Amino acid sequence: xxxxxxxxxxxxxxxxxxxxxxxxxxxxxxxxxxxxxxxxxxxxxxxxxxxxxxxxxxxxxxxxxxxxxxxxxxxxxxxxxxxxxxxxxxxxxxxxxxxxxxxxxxxxxxxxxxx
Amino acid sequence: xxxxxxxxxxxxxxxxxxxxxxxxxxxxxxxxxxxxxxxxxxxxxxxxxxxxxxxxxxxxxxxxxxxxxxxxxxxxxxxxxxxxxxxxxxxxxxxxxxxxxxxxxxxxxxxxxxx
DNA sequence: TGATTACTTAGCCATATGGCTAAGCATGAT
DNA sequence: ATCATGCTTAGCCATATGGCTAAGTAATCA
Numbered sequence: 001x002x003x004x005x006x007x008x009x010x011x012x013x014x015x016x017x018x019x020x021x022x023x024x025x026x027x028x029x030x031x032x033x034x035x036x037x038x039x040x041x042x043x044x045x046x047x048x049x050x051x052x053x054x055x056x057x058x059x060x061x062x063x064x065x066x067x068x069x070x071x072x073x074x075x076x077x078x079x080x081x082x083x084x085x086x087x088x089x090x091x092x093x094x095x096x097x098x099x100x101x102x103x104x105x106x107x108x109x110x111x112x113x114x115x
Numbered sequence: 116x117x118x119x120x121x122x123x124x125x126x127x128x129x130x131x132x133x134x135x136x137x138x139x140x141x142x143x144x145x146x147x148x149x150x151x152x153x154x155x156x157x158x159x160x161x162x163x164x165x166x167x168x169x170x171x172x173x174x175x176x177x178x179x180x181x182x183x184x185x186x187x188x189x190x191x192x193x194x195x196x197x198x199x200x201x202x203x204x205x206x207x208x209x210x211x212x213x214x215x216x217x218x219x220x221x222x223x224x225x226x227x228x229x230x
Numbered sequence: 231t232g233a234t235t236a237c238t239t240a241g242c243c244a245t246a247t248g249g250c251t252a253a254g255c256a257t258g259a260t
Numbered sequence: 261a262t263c264a265t266g267c268t269t270a271g272c273c274a275t276a277t278g279g280c281t282a283a284g285t286a287a288t289c290a
Contacts, residue, residue, distance in 0.1 A: 008130075008133075008136065009131055009132065009133055012127050012128075012130040012131035013127075013128070013131035015123075015127040016124055016127035016128035016131055017124065017277095017278085018123075018124055019278090021123065021200075024204065025204070025207070028204065028207035028208050029207075033236080033237095034236075034237065035235090035236065035237080043278090043279075043280095044279075044280065044281085045236080045237070045238085046237095046238080046239085046240095046279090046280075046281085047278070047279055047280075049237075049238075049239095050277090050278075050279090051278085054277095065237085067236090067286090067287060067288075068235070068236050068237065068285095068286060068287040068288070069235095069236065069237085069287095070236080070237070074208055076205075076208040076209060079201060079204065079205065079208075082201060083201060083205075085136075086194060086197060086198060086201065089139065089140070089143065089194065090191075090194065090198075092140070092143035092144075093143050093189055093191040093194075094191060132247095132248085134248090148266080148267095149266075149267065150265090150266060150267080158248090158249075158250095159249075159250065159251085160266080160267070160268085161249090161250075161251085161267095161268080161269085161270095162248070162249055162250075164267075164268075164269095165247090165248075165249090166248085169247095180267085182256095182257060182258075182266095183255095183256060183257040183258070183265070183266050183267065184257090184265095184266065184267080185266080185267065231290100232289100232290085233288100233289080233290080234287100234288075234289075234290095235286100235287080235288075235289090236285100236286085236287085236288100237284105237285085237286085237287100238283100238284075238285070238286095239282100239283085239284070239285090240281105240282085240283080240284090241280100241281090241282090241283105242279105242280080242281085242282105243278105243279085243280080244277100244278095244279090245276100245277080245278085245279105246275100246276080246277070246278095247274100247275080247276070247277085248273105248274095248275085248276095249272105249273085249274085249275100250271100250272080250273080250274105251270105251271090251272085252269100252270085252271090252272105253268100253269080253270080253271105254267105254268075254269070254270095255266100255267085255268075255269095256265100256266090256267085256268100257264100257265080257266085257267100258263100258264085258265075258266100259262100259263085259264075259265090260261100260262080260263080260264095
């Protein structure tokens with residue numbers, strides 16, 4: 001198990017960092033330059049650059065350089081695979097809820113609790 | 116930026132691995148023992164155990180030991196924060212689509228393309 | 231031309247991650 | 261009582277991640 005869905009892995013990994021999520025939220029308000037994105041993080045430019053690189057490799061943002069300034073913007077469609085996977089899972093999970101409830105009930109009775 | 120939402124970070128990180136996602140999908144079909152979960156992965160037991168630990172720390176699964184067998188089951192509500200964050204973002208992102216479109220159009224004209 | 235500004239690249243460092251083997255320990259079967 | 265089963269722990273290893281400083285490069289501005 002280490003090949004399928006590189007998209008999902010890249011996306012989830014990109015979203016797993018608070019700094020990167022904050023950057024995305026900030027970009028939701030409109031495009032911004034690298035320096036402007038770095039300011040509120042308290043991190044150094046190279047560090048922020050790498051976070052941006054991770055976001056861009058995941059396809060979550062796009063950037064373009066105008067003069068000496070690089071502007072970054074979100075790519076809204078990029079979250080589609082994530083929504084898709086989550087919806088699929090939710091369907092599966094909910095579809096099995098009864099069986100899981102039964103199972104949990106049985107465990108409760110037999111062991112008292114977990115572990 | 117390195118403190119808020121430990122939940123989301125844990126969840127997204129847990130979901131960022133294909134093996135872990137495969138385990139979740141498998142568990143959607145009903146609870147399973149550690150050995151049964153390990154089989155299809157081609158990985159060794161200790162390795163799978165650690166994946167399970169990550170999933171459990173994120174709250175995505177729960178496990179209970181019956182005799183010498185540990186059974187694992189998904190925790191459906193666990194995905195709620197993820198759905199929540201994604202929906203919030205989608206709302207934000209879509210709310211700004213016009214502005215982003217304008218921006219992209221402008222970039223296209225000015226630079227020809229990205230970078 | 232020269233100084234700023236805004237990235238960019240290179241490279242170091244500590245910790246985390248994902249894989250493994252080798253033992254250990256408790257439970258169920260013989 | 262013994263042995264097999266199923267997990268568990270400990271610990272090693274290579275690579276990845278997230279942070280930094282220092283030293284570029286390229287575009288403005290004075």
